Amino acid sequence: IQMTQSPSSLSASVGDRVTITCRASPGISGYLNWYQQKPGKAPKLLIYAASSLHGGVPSRFSGSGSGTDFTLTISSLQPEDSATYYCQQSYSTPLTFGGGTKVAIK
Amino acid sequence: EVQLVESGGGLVQPGRSLRLSCAASGFSFDEYAMHWVRQAPGKGLEWVSGIGWNSVSIGYADSAKGRFTISRDNAKSSLYLQLSSLRAEDTALYYCAKVVGTYCSGSSCRLFEHWGQGTLVTVSS
Numbered sequence: 001i002q003m004t005q006s007p008s009s010l011s012a013s014v015g016d017r018v019t020i021t022c023r024a025s026p027g028i029s030g031y032l033n034w035y036q037q038k039p040g041k042a043p044k045l046l047i048y049a050a051s052s053l054h055g056g057v058p059s060r061f062s063g064s065g066s067g068t069d070f071t072l073t074i075s076s077l078q079p080e081d082s083a084t085y086y087c088q089q090s091y092s093t094p095l096t097f098g099g100g101t102k103v104a105i106k
Numbered sequence: 107e108v109q110l111v112e113s114g115g116g117l118v119q120p121g122r123s124l125r126l127s128c129a130a131s132g133f134s135f136d137e138y139a140m141h142w143v144r145q146a147p148g149k150g151l152e153w154v155s156g157i158g159w160n161s162v163s164i165g166y167a168d169s170a171k172g173r174f175t176i177s178r179d180n181a182k183s184s185l186y187l188q189l190s191s192l193r194a195e196d197t198a199l200y201y202c203a204k205v206v207g208t209y210c211s212g213s214s215c216r217l218f219e220h221w222g223q224g225t226l227v228t229v230s231s
Contacts, residue, residue, distance in 0.1 A: 033218075035151075041223075042201055042221035042223055043201075048206070088218075090213040091213065097153070
């Protein structure tokens with residue numbers, strides 16, 4: 001299953017609403033997860049099953065979508081959100097990740 | 107506290123072998139499926155292999171099939187990845203990852219909740 005993320009990078013200001021898109025081909029129902037990775041660190045699970053927030057993740061993060069198109073939204077960007085974000089399908093093996101979206105703070 | 111500590115990485119010549127280990131603590135290791143995920147320098151994440159809690163279910167990425175072997179020792183709370191016939195393109199940071207739920211089934215076996223800090227494998231002559 002091919003996972004395509006867009007954009008590959010973005011720059012936004014603190015307080016901005018940020019949206020990252022992930023497209024699956026073929027469709028994966030709701031089996032889509034999002035991870036955040038900061039430089040030199042391991043990834044962290046943010047959202048699973050397309051829209052469920054993992055424990056301890058700030059409520060400014062949200063996910064939506066089903067089938068082939070998914071989005072990760074940060075409602076009000078914070079300095080600590082500077083990171084690379086990856087989507088991952090858990091529909092079937094081989095498991096696949098999107099190419100990543102690097103989010104920078106202006 | 108869940109801890110996953112990878113080891114065994116290093117510099118290895120093309121065609122040679124290496125065995126990676128992941129020592130787990132802070133949870134009941136024998137109740138969780140585990141995975142290996144790698145990241146080439148400056149690149150994205152790539153799933154390598156996964157193994158069920160009882161070693162019955164095992165899967166590999168196409169890039170790993172026939173060359174890598176995943177295994178686990180529940181008595182030692184350890185996960186392993188035997189790397190063989192290594193190529194330059196296998197150069198990466200190798201993470202072990204624990205899934206979300208105990209005795210998982212279906213998609214919950216494919217969701218990574220905790221990750222180690224990785225062990226670096228460099229394949230070069």
